[in-house]
Amino acid sequence: MPPAGRPRASSKPMLEEAASELFLEQGYAKTTIEQITRRAGVSRNTFFNYFASKSDLLWIELDASLAALAGALAEAPAGEGADPLTALEGALHRTAEGITATRAPLVLTQGQAMGIDDELRAAGLARALAHADAVELFLAGRGLDPLVARAAALAVVGASAAAIGRWAADGPDRGPLVTYLDRVVHPVLEGFRIG
DSSP states (O other): OOSSOOOOOOOOHHHHHHHHHHHHHHTTTTTHHHHHHHHHOOHHHHHHHSSSSGGGGGGGGEEEHHHHHHHHTSSSOOOOTTOOHHHHHHHHHHHHHHHOOOGGOOOHHHHHHOOOOHHHHHHHHHHHHHHHHHHHHHHHHOOOOHHHHHHHHHHHHHHHHHHHHHHHHHHHTTTOOOHHHHHHHHHHHHHHHHO
């Protein structure tokens, strides 16, 4: 007799979908890895091929945005005359363009319904700091003073977090993320150009 749930598959998207459904149906705390794998129709080992823990499922979009940002920074214009802050702004813009309204992080849009507590929300800080580290490395590699590079990276990530939070809170009729991001990132970077 085949296992209950979805057809046998070892795909990450199936696990993500199963987890999202269960988190919304019964809450994050009451959902087990076994329930997720059963609903997705995969083994526990398959789960751990993709995720180190259940909480990783809350931050899928943030993890994907880090990879996208790293790629956009690697492709940013370089060379003499290339302004690192302008290149950073362009990379952030390209990253935001790739995040559609349907990819708003569930932890932000449905956190209350899933029973996400402050401790789990705070776990996103490490991921946000990974974004800041990537930005800092980029700016320092483009010649900015290390202190200025770190300050600019943290400021930009803070502004981005504010934009993403507002964007997620605006619900299904939200506009493109890039419009939220541009409103706050540009002024932050302008402050570093003046200083």
